[in-house]
Amino acid sequence: EPEVTQTPSHQVTQMGQEVILRCVPISNHLYFYWYRQILGQKVEFLVSFYNNEISEKSEIFDDQFSVERPDGSNFTLKIRSTKLEDSAMYFCASMGQGARVGGYTFGSGTRLTVV
Amino acid sequence: GNSVTQMEGPVTLSEEAFLTINCTYTATGYPSLFWYVQYPGEGLQLLLKATKADDKGSNKGFEATYRKETTSFHLEKGSVQVSDSAVYFCALESGNTPLVFGKGTRLSVIA
Numbered sequence: 485e486p487e488v489t490q491t492p493s494h495q496v497t498q499m500g501q502e503v504i505l506r507c508v509p510i511s512n513h514l515y516f517y518w519y520r521q522i523l524g525q526k527v528e529f530l531v532s533f534y535n536n537e538i539s540e541k542s543e544i545f546d547d548q549f550s551v552e553r554p555d556g557s558n559f560t561l562k563i564r565s566t567k568l569e570d571s572a573m574y575f576c577a578s579m580g581q582g583a584r585v586g587g588y589t590f591g592s593g594t595r596l597t598v599v
Numbered sequence: 600g601n602s603v604t605q606m607e608g609p610v611t612l613s614e615e616a617f618l619t620i621n622c623t624y625t626a627t628g629y630p631s632l633f634w635y636v637q638y639p640g641e642g643l644q645l646l647l648k649a650t651k652a653d654d655k656g657s658n659k660g661f662e663a664t665y666r667k668e669t670t671s672f673h674l675e676k677g678s679v680q681v682s683d684s685a686v687y688f689c690a691l692e693s694g695n696t697p698l699v700f701g702k703g704t705r706l707s708v709i710a
Contacts, residue, residue, distance in 0.1 A: 487642075488642060490642075517697065519698075524702070526603075526700055526702045526703075527688060527690075527700035527701075527702075528700075529697040529698065529699070532697060540697065575643060585631045585648065586631060586633050586645055586648045586692065588643075588645070588698065589642075590635075590643035590644070591642045592641050592642040593642065
């Protein structure tokens with residue numbers, strides 16, 4: 485069964501450093517998403533991406549965040565200058581054209597720890 | 600705005616016990632409701648869904664009924680197994696808005 489692959493599974497970074505989280509969505513999917521879950525909190529929507537542009541973003545997704553689909557296969561989330569409160573599990577998801585309700589496929593997540 | 604509240608975990612049960620994980624929601628419009636499951640080391644997987652009031656979603660022995668009058672979508676299973684140990688997330692989708700999740704409930708089933 486096709487999978488969404490996220491790398492790395494765990495990343496530790498120093499406060500103020502830039503970090504890039506990588507995702508390989510399912511190859512024929514067209515809609516891409518990032519969510520995050522701070523430990524003990526809800527899974528929160530960050531951003532959705534379609535047709536090479538952001539289609540929606542949450543209040544969390546400020547100027548420190550950016551997304552890119554650089555080569556038609558990877559979908560990346562960049563945090564420009566990490567803060568301690570960015571420590572969370574980050575989930576990537578993708579969905580195909582004409583997908584049924586709830587037709588998201590999620591990756592296994594990247595645990596980001598900012599120290 | 601849309602929100603989901605689910606019972607706090609962790610929940611620890613013996614094998615073959617009955618499971619209920621409560622979930623209530625607040626939404627504008629007519630949301631679709633979901634339960635996702637995350638097994639250790641894996642991604643979020645759709646477990647079941649219901650798209651309108653009184654629908655019952657079911658999969659792998661799990662069931663949840665969309666109750667509009669109580670704005671609830673409680674997850675139940677009659678007899679849990681060790682392999683059901685995972686984190687369970689209640690979620691909703693309304694219109695074109697992104698999925699809104701609850702905090703998740705960790706279930707541990709012991710033999």
